[in-house]
Amino acid sequence: MLRLKDTIERCRGRKLARLLALLACLFYLAIPSPAAIKFDRTYNIKGQAHLTVANINGAITVTAWNRRAIAVSAINEPSAAIAEQVSGDEISLTVKKAMPPGKVSFQIFVPADTDLRLNNYLGRIEVRGVRGDVSIKSYDSEVHLIDAAIPSVDVNVTTGSIFFDGDLTGDGPYTLQTLNGDVDVSLPATTSFQLSTRALSEKINLGGFLNSLSSENKAPKSISGTHLKGGPRLSLIAFTGRILLHKK
Amino acid sequence: MNCQECEEIISDYVDGALEPGAQTKIEHHLANCEACRAVRDDLLQIVHFSKQLPLHIPTSDLWSRIQTEIEAEQPKTWWARSKARLQNLYGRDFKFSIPQFAAIAAACIIVAAIGVVVWQKNNSQVPQFANAAPADNQLQTKLANDPSFQEFEQTIKQLKESVEQRKDTWGPELRLSFERNMTSIDQSLNDCRQLLSRNPNDETCKELLKNAYSEKVRVLQGFANF
Numbered sequence A: 001m002l003r004l005k006d007t008i009e010r011c012r013g014r015k016l017a018r019l020l021a022l023l024a025c026l027f028y029l030a031i032p033s034p035a036a037i038k039f040d041r042t043y044n045i046k047g048q049a050h051l052t053v054a055n056i057n058g059a060i061t062v063t064a065w066n067r068r069a070i071a072v073s074a075i076n077e078p079s080a081a082i083a084e085q086v087s088g089d090e091i092s093l094t095v096k097k098a099m100p101p102g103k104v105s106f107q108i109f110v111p112a113d114t115d116l117r118l119n120n121y122l123g124r125i126e127v128r129g130v131r132g133d134v135s136i137k138s139y140d141s142e143v144h145l146i147d148a149a150i151p152s153v154d155v156n157v158t159t160g161s162i163f164f165d166g167d168l169t170g171d172g173p174y175t176l177q178t179l180n181g182d183v184d185v186s187l188p189a190t191t192s193f194q195l196s197t198r199a200l201s202e203k204i205n206l207g208g209f210l211n212s213l214s215s216e217n218k219a220p221k222s223i224s225g226t227h228l229k230g231g232p233r234l235s236l237i238a239f240t241g242r243i244l245l246h247k248k
Numbered sequence B: 001m002n003c004q005e006c007e008e009i010i011s012d013y014v015d016g017a018l019e020p021g022a023q024t025k026i027e028h029h030l031a032n033c034e035a036c037r038a039v040r041d042d043l044l045q046i047v048h049f050s051k052q053l054p055l056h057i058p059t060s061d062l063w064s065r066i067q068t069e070i071e072a073e074q075p076k077t078w079w080a081r082s083k084a085r086l087q088n089l090y091g092r093d094f095k096f097s098i099p100q101f102a103a104i105a106a107a108c109i110i111v112a113a114i115g116v117v118v119w120q121k122n123n124s125q126v127p128q129f130a131n132a133a134p135a136d137n138q139l140q141t142k143l144a145n146d147p148s149f150q151e152f153e154q155t156i157k158q159l160k161e162s163v164e165q166r167k168d169t170w171g172p173e174l175r176l177s178f179e180r181n182m183t184s185i186d187q188s189l190n191d192c193r194q195l196l197s198r199n200p201n202d203e204t205c206k207e208l209l210k211n212a213y214s215e216k217v218r219v220l221q222g223f224a225n226f
């Protein structure tokens, strides 16, 4: 693959890189950019909310709060329109496909028990404090699940690391997969689970859990076993990156 | 992170070669700095441009004819072309101040000049990535005999055709992301195949190969949907 660095170095080294950067700034400043549009909504929630967000390019940040409402604040480029669909406590926000697709970044607050389904192509995804089921599908995204005491999770990204810091509070399954990046999981020492890990890179580090795991299978590319009473299936899959498990 | 630090590592960032920590920092800076975002977007365009360069070696005769053509044609049409492109992009007419006009003119000319240098440099070299490593024939046959992988290959072929037709409309950032994803997957697929050719009974590898195939289909489906 022809990479930018090679291209630049083959030409004139860093001087050219600087020149390019300067030029790009000049170019950018010379073009009057149309103003960004703001999308602000608040949806009142009666029961358990289900929120689906389908973005294309841009960050999605979801944070749990104490109000029975979902508040969405998105900043989008004019070429990116957001379609909303509301049916009771089911809310769906979709960035319409345009050519070329505009950037949208979502900042969302939800009741903690909200079920989340987040889809994206490109852009960081962060979920904080949520207690509902979480499904995240993206291609090029670093995913952060913070303070996530959730009944089940399914995260699948092609490029980008996945960080999970929380607890497994339901029957699962808990599946985290990335082809290019680390899978980094932090759990309390008291959590019971059925572990299955597969890393093509053979970089599996179970940290403090290694000794308390009754191993069923231990190979360089794959370790599986039962922690404490067993229970929900925790499945971690990495290819080029590492699998890291930490005891909290 | 300030703009200077950002500039130091932005090309690594565009390459996807940064450590997660550094990537988070630069993304934070980019989220708040319009100037650096512009640099990033332009670098992405340059990367894309350089990738699309044809792998032919022009004769010096052909090159001098192209140069004459460009020199003869560019002053007449570049403004009209740029303006039409802007109008297309934002759907409205623009008026530029004299400094803005001068800045655009300077930027266009220098970018064109750099483009020519990059083009020449690339074309004066023997292409290094024209041929992929020869595949393991035995494994290929085995995969082809396995109905599920054959199906994968078939699906991938069809989706690729559909993606190729749409690629140009995505814009540079998404195109680069698509290519980055495909590179990740193809690397994983190759690694799995190589390991399997050494140890055909490696069940973990077989499962990971299947996952990588599924992932390739998922990515192609997503991008074919545009």
Ligand SMILES: [Zn+2]
Pocket (backbone or CB within 6 Å): B002, B003, B004, B006, B029, B033, B034, B035, B036
């Ligand atoms: Zn900056």
